[in-house]
Amino acid sequence: MSVWDDLVGQEPVVETLRHAARAAQERREGGPGRGMTHAWLFLGPPGSGRSNVARAFAAALQSDDVGQADTPESRTALNGSHPDVTLVRTEKLAIGVDEVREHVRGAAMHPTAGRWQVIVVEDADRLTDQAADALLKSLEEPPPRTVWMLCAPTAEDVIITIRSRCRQVVLRTPPADAVAAMLTRRDGVPEALALSAARAAQGHVGRARALATDEGVRARRSTILHIPASLTSLGACMHAAQRVHEAAEENAGEVAARVEEVERRDLRTSWGVEERGKRPVGYQGALSQLEKDNKRRRTRMVRDSIDGVLLDLLSFYRDVLATQQSPRTTLVNAEAAADIHAMARQATPEETLRGLEAILACREALTANAAPLLALESLMLTLRR
Amino acid sequence: MASRSVFGRVLLVTGGQEFLSERAVRAAVDGIAAQAPEADVAEVVASSMTPGELTAITSPSLFSDTSGVVVRELEDLPAASHDELLQFAASPSPDVACVLAHGGGNKAKGLLDKLRACAAVTEVKTGGPKPWELTGWVSAEVRQAGGSITDEAAGHLVAAVGQDLRALAAAADQLVAAATTAEGKRGRLDIELVRQYFGGRAEVRGFDIADLAVEGKRAEALEQLRWAIANGVASVLVTSAFASGLRSLARYGAARDRGLGDADLAREVGAPPFRLKVLGRQLRGWDADGLADAIGAVARADLAVKGGAGDPDHALEQMVLTVVGCRT
Numbered sequence: 001m002s003v004w005d006d007l008v009g010q011e012p013v014v015e016t017l018r019h020a021a022r023a024a025q026e027r028r029e030g031g032p033g034r035g036m037t038h039a040w041l042f043l044g045p046p047g048s049g050r051s052n053v054a055r056a057f058a059a060a061l062q063s064d065d066v067g068q069a070d071t072p073e074s075r076t077a078l079n080g081s082h083p084d085v086t087l088v089r090t091e092k093l094a095i096g097v098d099e100v101r102e103h104v105r106g107a108a109m110h111p112t113a114g115r116w117q118v119i120v121v122e123d124a125d126r127l128t129d130q131a132a133d134a135l136l137k138s139l140e141e142p143p144p145r146t147v148w149m150l151c152a153p154t155a156e157d158v159i160i161t162i163r164s165r166c167r168q169v170v171l172r173t174p175p176a177d178a179v180a181a182m183l184t185r186r187d188g189v190p191e192a193l194a195l196s197a198a199r200a201a202q203g204h205v206g207r208a209r210a211l212a213t214d215e216g217v218r219a220r221r222s223t224i225l226h227i228p229a230s231l232t233s234l235g236a237c238m239h240a241a242q243r244v245h246e247a248a249e250e251n252a253g254e255v256a257a258r259v260e261e262v263e264r265r266d267l268r269t270s271w272g273v274e275e276r277g278k279r280p281v282g283y284q285g286a287l288s289q290l291e292k293d294n295k296r297r298r299t300r301m302v303r304d305s306i307d308g309v310l311l312d313l314l315s316f317y318r319d320v321l322a323t324q325q326s327p328r329t330t331l332v333n334a335e336a337a338a339d340i341h342a343m344a345r346q347a348t349p350e351e352t353l354r355g356l357e358a359i360l361a362c363r364e365a366l367t368a369n370a371a372p373l374l375a376l377e378s379l380m381l382t383l384r385r
Numbered sequence: 386m387a388s389r390s391v392f393g394r395v396l397l398v399t400g401g402q403e404f405l406s407e408r409a410v411r412a413a414v415d416g417i418a419a420q421a422p423e424a425d426v427a428e429v430v431a432s433s434m435t436p437g438e439l440t441a442i443t444s445p446s447l448f449s450d451t452s453g454v455v456v457r458e459l460e461d462l463p464a465a466s467h468d469e470l471l472q473f474a475a476s477p478s479p480d481v482a483c484v485l486a487h488g489g490g491n492k493a494k495g496l497l498d499k500l501r502a503c504a505a506v507t508e509v510k511t512g513g514p515k516p517w518e519l520t521g522w523v524s525a526e527v528r529q530a531g532g533s534i535t536d537e538a539a540g541h542l543v544a545a546v547g548q549d550l551r552a553l554a555a556a557a558d559q560l561v562a563a564a565t566t567a568e569g570k571r572g573r574l575d576i577e578l579v580r581q582y583f584g585g586r587a588e589v590r591g592f593d594i595a596d597l598a599v600e601g602k603r604a605e606a607l608e609q610l611r612w613a614i615a616n617g618v619a620s621v622l623v624t625s626a627f628a629s630g631l632r633s634l635a636r637y638g639a640a641r642d643r644g645l646g647d648a649d650l651a652r653e654v655g656a657p658p659f660r661l662k663v664l665g666r667q668l669r670g671w672d673a674d675g676l677a678d679a680i681g682a683v684a685r686a687d688l689a690v691k692g693g694a695g696d697p698d699h700a701l702e703q704m705v706l707t708v709v710g711c712r713t
Contacts, residue, residue, distance in 0.1 A: 234677065235635070235640065365684070369692075370684065373628075374680070375687075378685075381676075
């Protein structure tokens with residue numbers, strides 16, 4: 001099994017990276033090693049596998065045969081436990097300057113296994129401006145055996161000074177049949193289900209897998225697809241907004257509560273706090289920092305969860321618009337065909353476009369820190385028929 | 386109580402209202418001075434009291450037979466000095482008057498409980514008045530300063546000055562002085578006088594502005610908004626109050642005709658039951674399209690005050706005007 005196997009529909013990129021990995025090996029052996037660079041920026045839509053590509057490349061750099069064989073090195077690099085591969089990601093809203101400075105210090109180290117010191121920033125679009133600035137020096141002239149890999153949806157998501165220091169690799173949206181084939185091959189999903197899941201996920205591999213393997217995810221999605229047809233009155237709109245918001249909060253709350261309990265326990269253990277008795281000096285500060293971080297993570301989870309709903313709605317209106325243009329088009333949401341056709345007949349393409357724009361505006365508003373419930377209410381009322 | 390000697394006793398002042406505690410401590414110190422004008426009164430902060438310090442302060446002095454000690458911020462007393470204090474409180478020296486001030490809260494609660502158990506300790510609890518008791522508190526304050534005030538004027542003063550007791554007491558003092566003529570005659574403080582000295586409003590809540598706007602009172606809503614901005618009320622509190630006001634109104638409009646009982650209806654709307662009547666009155670000026678437009682305007686303003694616009698104040702005013710304009 002090679003490290004490149006799980007990258008769906010990214011053949012040209014894989015070819016480039018294989019070449020680079022070969023050049024890197026050549027350079028290690030003292031050759032010129034043309035085609036290898038010390039800073040990479042992987043760009044591609046969410047779910048196209050930016051971070052997976054970066055990890056596969058990191059694994060290829062850590063092995064002696066550009067990742068062809070399944071070795072302990074490549075396996076540990078892929079799952080993030082290789083000592084010379086650091087994965088930087090965040091569950092919070094942003095990656096701050098303190099964290100980045102830490103990694104910049106780490107980047108100056110010689111690789112322990114003697115190959116390459118790789119730092120993969122999986123959420124480079126979440127670097128704050130100060131954090132990005134702190135990165136610049138190391139990004140421009142890292143030590144000879146250090147490689148930075150940044151991942152972001154588009155080049156505009158990172159500041160221009162970072163963009164200009166990196167070699168950009170653009171991933172495409174994986175085609176639905178390639179995703180479906182992978183689901184069938186790796187997860188044993190029946191072909192018809194795999195194809196419909198791949199279509200519905202629109203190139204987002206992780207979502208496609210969740211849709212294909214989890215009954216609950218499919219049910220949730222079908223509830224969401226019923227929202228547009230239900231928006232007939234003021235009350236229905238308010239109710240829909242409330243439901244989406246509550247579901248997102250509940251979802252985030254469930255996941256967060258589970259993680260937070262563990263983290264609090266770990267913190268107590270590491271500070272040696274007993275159930276009763278005096279707390280060590282400094283523990284209270286660490287605890288309130290943890291609570292603050294947890295709150296940020298919850299905000300992010302609620303926001304991500306709502307964003308997922310908005311993407312589904314977007315695909316619904318995309319289908320309506322496509323049907324209005326050519327009635328025999330392939331639908332992304334085949335299971336909601338009845339609603340889609342009904343709406344395509346009743347509404348004009350202009351109205352559909354306005355709906356699409358409203359959804360996009362709502363996504364932007366949420367990124368700009370809008371009050372989620374209010375933004376949703378405003379959206380649902382705009383979508384009211 | 387004034388006749389009883391304060392010497393040989395410990396006065397414990399507890400409560401979170403710093404102004405009132407301070408006043409109680411002052412009164413106690415004045416009491417000491419009244420009973421023994423020559424007494425030395427030492428004032429210390431508890432956090433700086435090292436073991437032995439209390440003994441040093443309370444031991445007889447060469448210059449005077451009697452002395453007073455005031456210990457402030459008792460909650461910060463180092464644990465090492467607890468025993469010393471407790472020993473002193475258990476059998477205070479008859480020549481020493483001791484005042485301990487605790488700033489409220491649960492800190493050093495164990496020490497407080499042990500102090501309370503001592504026979505020589507008298508506790509004075511200084512609780513602040515509840516928001517709805519403020520008018521009465523102001524009246525009492527004015528009476529204490531030797532004047533009298535009408536209820537209306539007291540209410541206006543609370544609205545104008547806010548809930549800060551120190552500011553209210555100072556205002557009462559100032560008004561009584563202002564109402565005193567050169568010959569020493571005092572008139573009753575009325576609303577005219579209060580207006581003359583204290584115009585404006587200290588506390589405007591976003592919800593009040595939202596209610597005014599929803600009820601179509603454009604000028605009043607704008608005026609209140611101006612006060613809110615001038616008093617530094619956060620813009621997001623105003624937008625969120627509007628959002629929640631319009632949200633309950635829209636939900637109420639949708640759920641009203643479903644024949645629910647008041648409790649169910651209130652749950653459906655997400656508002657306390659007593660709001661239902663207000664909502665019913667407010668809804669008269671609205672239809673579905675108007676509400677939809679108004680909610681849209683609030684959503685836009687929400688973005689604008691979070692950095693989307695150059696001037697958040699203008700965005701808020703625009704929002705108030707739009708919301709009022711959305712009424713039928």
